[in-house]
Amino acid sequence: MNQLTLSTDLISRDIQPVKSQRKPAARAYLDKRVTKSQSENKRTRSQRARERLRTKEHLAQLAVGLGEVELAHKIERCHSRLSVLTCGRHIARIIPNFTCEFRLCPDCGRRRSRRLQNKYLPAMGAFMLHNKVTPVHLVLTQTHRKESRKQSVKRIRDAFTKLQRREFWKEHFKGGTWSLEFTKDKNGLHHTHLHIIGFRRRFFDTELLRSEWLAVTGDSHVLHLKPILDLAAGLREVVKYVSKPLDIRRFGAADLKEFLGLKNMRMFGTFGEFREFCKDFEPSDNDAAAIGELESLARDLVEGCACPQCNQPLFDLRMSGKELPQFYEQVESSPPGEVRKSSH
Numbered sequence: 001m002n003q004l005t006l007s008t009d010l011i012s013r014d015i016q017p018v019k020s021q022r023k024p025a026a027r028a029y030l031d032k033r034v035t036k037s038q039s040e041n042k043r044t045r046s047q048r049a050r051e052r053l054r055t056k057e058h059l060a061q062l063a064v065g066l067g068e069v070e071l072a073h074k075i076e077r078c079h080s081r082l083s084v085l086t087c088g089r090h091i092a093r094i095i096p097n098f099t100c101e102f103r104l105c106p107d108c109g110r111r112r113s114r115r116l117q118n119k120y121l122p123a124m125g126a127f128m129l130h131n132k133v134t135p136v137h138l139v140l141t142q143t144h145r146k147e148s149r150k151q152s153v154k155r156i157r158d159a160f161t162k163l164q165r166r167e168f169w170k171e172h173f174k175g176g177t178w179s180l181e182f183t184k185d186k187n188g189l190h191h192t193h194l195h196i197i198g199f200r201r202r203f204f205d206t207e208l209l210r211s212e213w214l215a216v217t218g219d220s221h222v223l224h225l226k227p228i229l230d231l232a233a234g235l236r237e238v239v240k241y242v243s244k245p246l247d248i249r250r251f252g253a254a255d256l257k258e259f260l261g262l263k264n265m266r267m268f269g270t271f272g273e274f275r276e277f278c279k280d281f282e283p284s285d286n287d288a289a290a291i292g293e294l295e296s297l298a299r300d301l302v303e304g305c306a307c308p309q310c311n312q313p314l315f316d317l318r319m320s321g322k323e324l325p326q327f328y329e330q331v332e333s334s335p336p337g338e339v340r341k342s343s344h
């Protein structure tokens, strides 16, 4: 472990759900949090790990092309050596040698969105209980114009600020979170969307909200609104844009250049009464148990501990980041009950 930088949040989410002896606090919105995302996501972990490697290669190449050699080097180094705690059939924890913290890095993005989920999920659950509000996922869009990404972001955020000042909004919403999603169309126009988890005080007709949005934007009325039945899944859906703000496959050198110019732009935030609530919120033991059970469990694991899933001893496997997809594959194809040791 000597050359490894240990950090408390470098925990693999790839650990599968463990039946807990301790019953988490009974809260309808916090249930099924891990199992659901895994069943929903059809790609295997090895496929996703391969995609992350490809994205990083692509980013590093673009950076070299722009003369950003140091950035390219950091991206290449990030997660290049791993310490994997495994029983041979399950991966309990992955500790990388180095993290680049570059905003478009998919490995660092995963960690960032995990941190946001751990931070905000307990606060959201508590806020809902205190205020008798229900969460909705609202996507606000705007018309496309010839403008820079920065201008596009400013335009939609300004409109949202205006929306929040309106009586209709105040009557029906009690704050929430926002995050930004960027896309670009075939014509190279920026599309910026605001994904909002809004805590709704009472029901309203979506058409009314549409006309409010039109009133503040002047020309945009397109929005989507859906109830959030599972808060954890809803939060995961909006924070994924923090880790993946745009489709990297269509991302060229000019995009990277523009993105580097946006260094300090916020991608996620809270607003309204929820914002105030978060300032004073300290999770209670129950909140922590409901949310962080797997996290805290994985965080304490070291070589020699029992695998949380099968009770076999964990050993520390060193590998390069490039070997991880293959290792996932091996783990995915292991028949249950049989412990297979890797030859690494």
Ligand SMILES: [Zn+2]
Binding pocket: 075, 078, 079, 099, 100, 101, 102, 105, 106, 107, 108, 109
């Ligand atoms: Zn990174």
Ligand SMILES: [Zn+2]
Binding pocket: 087, 088, 089, 090, 307, 308, 309, 310, 311, 312
């Ligand atoms: Zn195991």
